[in-house]
Amino acid sequence: MSEMQSTRRGRPGYDQQGILGVAVAAFNEYGYDATSIGMLAERLGLSKSAIYHHFGSKDEILDLALDAALSGLEAVVEDPLPGGTAEASSATARLEHVLRGAVHVLVDQLPAVTLLLRVRGNTEVERKALVRRRAFDRRITALVSEAQSEGALRADIDASVVARLAFGMINSIVEWYRPGGREGADRLADDVVAIALDGLRKPADAGTAAV
Amino acid sequence: MSEMQSTRRGRPGYDQQGILGVAVAAFNEYGYDATSIGMLAERLGLSKSAIYHHFGSKDEILDLALDAALSGLEAVVEDPLPGGTAEASSATARLEHVLRGAVHVLVDQLPAVTLLLRVRGNTEVERKALVRRRAFDRRITALVSEAQSEGALRADIDASVVARLAFGMINSIVEWYRPGGREGADRLADDVVAIALDGLRKPADAGTAAV
DNA sequence: GTCTATAAAGAGATAGAC
DNA sequence: GTCTATCTCTTTATAGAC
Numbered sequence: 001m002s003e004m005q006s007t008r009r010g011r012p013g014y015d016q017q018g019i020l021g022v023a024v025a026a027f028n029e030y031g032y033d034a035t036s037i038g039m040l041a042e043r044l045g046l047s048k049s050a051i052y053h054h055f056g057s058k059d060e061i062l063d064l065a066l067d068a069a070l071s072g073l074e075a076v077v078e079d080p081l082p083g084g085t086a087e088a089s090s091a092t093a094r095l096e097h098v099l100r101g102a103v104h105v106l107v108d109q110l111p112a113v114t115l116l117l118r119v120r121g122n123t124e125v126e127r128k129a130l131v132r133r134r135a136f137d138r139r140i141t142a143l144v145s146e147a148q149s150e151g152a153l154r155a156d157i158d159a160s161v162v163a164r165l166a167f168g169m170i171n172s173i174v175e176w177y178r179p180g181g182r183e184g185a186d187r188l189a190d191d192v193v194a195i196a197l198d199g200l201r202k203p204a205d206a207g208t209a210a211v
Numbered sequence: 212m213s214e215m216q217s218t219r220r221g222r223p224g225y226d227q228q229g230i231l232g233v234a235v236a237a238f239n240e241y242g243y244d245a246t247s248i249g250m251l252a253e254r255l256g257l258s259k260s261a262i263y264h265h266f267g268s269k270d271e272i273l274d275l276a277l278d279a280a281l282s283g284l285e286a287v288v289e290d291p292l293p294g295g296t297a298e299a300s301s302a303t304a305r306l307e308h309v310l311r312g313a314v315h316v317l318v319d320q321l322p323a324v325t326l327l328l329r330v331r332g333n334t335e336v337e338r339k340a341l342v343r344r345r346a347f348d349r350r351i352t353a354l355v356s357e358a359q360s361e362g363a364l365r366a367d368i369d370a371s372v373v374a375r376l377a378f379g380m381i382n383s384i385v386e387w388y389r390p391g392g393r394e395g396a397d398r399l400a401d402d403v404v405a406i407a408l409d410g411l412r413k414p415a416d417a418g419t420a421a422v
Numbered sequence: 423g424t425c426t427a428t429a430a431a432g433a434g435a436t437a438g439a440c
Numbered sequence: 441g442t443c444t445a446t447c448t449c450t451t452t453a454t455a456g457a458c
Contacts, residue, residue, distance in 0.1 A: 013441060030333055033244035036433060050442045052435065118329070122241055154413045157402045161394065164387055165380050165406055172379020183372065191368045195376055199410030202365045224423060247451060261424050263453065 016054045016064075019044060024065045024111045032062060032115070059125045066119065066129040069112035074132070076101035077139045091146035092153060096193055098143060099166065103189040106173050114174040140167060166196050227265050227275075230255060235276045235322045243273060243326070270336045277330065277340040280323035285343070287312035288350045302357035303364060307404055309354060310381065314400040317384050325385040351378060377407050 022043055026035045037058055041048045055061050081089050081097050106113050116133065119126045144166075145159035153162075170192055177188070233254055237246045248269055252259045266272050292300050292308050317324050327344065330337045355377075356370035364373075381403055388399070 015441095029331070031242065031244055031331055033242055034333060037435085038433080046441090047443055048434085049436080049444085053441060058434070120240070120242055122245060152413060153411045154405075157405065157411075158394070161399075161402055162406070162411060164383065165403065166411075168383020168386065169376050169380040172375065172382065175379065176375050183369070188372075191372055192376065194365075194368065195373070195410070196406065197410050197412045199406065199408050200364050200368075200373060200377075201408045202363060226423095248453085249451080257423090258425055259452085260426085260454080264423060269452070 014044060014046070014050075014054065019051060019054050020061065020064060021111075023061045024115055027062070027065070028111055028114050028118075031118070059123060062115070062123075063125045063128075065112050066116050066125070069109055069116040070129060070132045070136070072105040072109050072113070073102065073136055076105055077136060077143075090152065091143055091150050095143045095147050095153075096197065098140065099170065099193055099196060100189040102167070102170050103173065103192055104185050106170065107177060107179070107185040107188065110174060110177065110179065117171050117174055137163065137167070169196065225255060225257065225261075225265065230262060230265050231272065231275055232322075234272045235326055238273070238276070239322055239325045239329075243329070270334060273326070273334075274336045274339075276323050277327050277336070280320055280327040281340060281343045281347075283316040283320050283324070284313065284347055287316055288347060288354075301363065302354055302361050306354050306358050306364075307408065309351065310377065310404055310407060311400040313378070313381050314384065314403055315396050317381065318388060318390070318396040318399065321385060321388065321390065328382050328385055348374065348378070380407065 019040075023035075023040055026040055026043055029035075030039070037048050037051055041051055044051070055064075076098055081094060116129065119129050119133075121127045121130045141160045141163040144153065144163045147153045148155040148159060148162075173188065173192075177183070183191075230251075234246075234251050237251055237254055240246075241250070248259050248262055252262055255262070266275075287309055292305060327340060330340050330344075332338045332341045352371045352374040355364065355374045358364045359366040359370060359373075384399065384403075388394070394402075
């Protein structure tokens with residue numbers, strides 16, 4: 001928050017954030033395990049030991065990146081509706097808001113979230129991230145369940161299956177979305193919500209229902 | 212096809228398929244790069260060089276596993292509808308059939324498909340697999356496009372976005388589905404098709420529309 | 423079909439100078 | 441904040457015996 005690499009004057013001289021950005025990009029390109037410190041050093045135009053000046057270990061780089069992604073996603077579920085009359089809003093409205101918010105976090109934090117979604121839990125750092133991710137998933141499932149109880153969502157599909165499939169759709173965005181493409185984040189969120197809530201089938205033209 | 216490991220009498224004596232199964236499981240557990248030949252040897256109760264008797268390289272193990280997954284998926288799009296009156300069926304019906312078929316391939320070939328979906332394209336083997344996967348994606352997009360032209364699917368969302376999101380939902384199944392769970396493959400395919408085509412929103416109870 | 427032994431390269435990480 | 445040099449361990453893969 002205090003001092004960005006790109007805002008600095010003077011010679012290269014990386015700070016932690018500057019290195020982090022390059023590292024996350026490389027991790028996403030080759031995979032975390034396949035990316036060696038030597039490769040990072042090469043990309044940065046630094047020696048390996050220069051990297052160890054900024055981070056205690058390769059694991060710590062991953063830790064900081066995953067924390068950024070998780071913080072963004074957690075913020076989405078923790079603030080149900082920024083409007084003000086938050087508590088009064090329906091679970092369905094909050095769910096829709098969370099789906100849109102998640103799409104925006106994915107797009108805004110694309111590299112970090114991409115990395116997060118590929119974590120398998122091999123190291124302590126990865127397991128710690130998975131614990132937070134599962135807590136997030138549980139909150140989504142609870143929200144779906146509440147929306148089903150309200151009667152606004154179909155209740156013939158298990159809430160946890162709904163939550164997983166809906167977020168499976170959202171998370172898959174990291175596989176192909178690239179900033180600057182034809183599809184903006186708002187439009188993409190609209191599409192996701194449209195498919196998830198109303199489906200792909202063209203409504204059987206029931207008269208003159210407005211949009 | 213000819214001789215399965217589990218059907219053999221006598222002492223361990225692995226064949227290629229037997230090793231392949233263990234290897235794919237390990238690759239999915241730790242990631243391909245993080246899984247060393249030494250770890251595979253330990254799991255198999257063999258020495259490292261015994262593995263090299265069955266495969267020319269670590270890459271070749273991956274190659275065979277990815278081919279199995281891709282062959283399964285390709286079979287789904289290549290045989291539109293097994294009914295017989297294939298050519299006459301609508302694109303929408305064929306699309307629904309493909310969605311269900313893909314879910315079944317995912318479930319039946321869970322380990323191999325899981326591995327395929329994690330491939331990033333770092334090696335020649337991985338790039339070869341990605342080429343086949345992209346060809347598959349294009350056929351799905353074409354099918355969606357055709358279904359939109361028929362007027363059966365909403366046309367306000369780009370066909371390639373629809374294809375990616377729908378398969379994002381389907382592919383995410385590998386992240387959580389475990390055989391023997393409460394959800395069978397048929398039920399799961401029903402759920403996927405229900406969400407994708409009709410959405411989560413409970414229809415506004417328009418009288419007494421039958422199921 | 424499996425073994426031991428080994429080669430050759432690359433990994434993560436540290437020491438200490440500038 | 442970065443460097444060179446180095447340590448130690450692990451990696452993929454091969455040679456050759458049983």
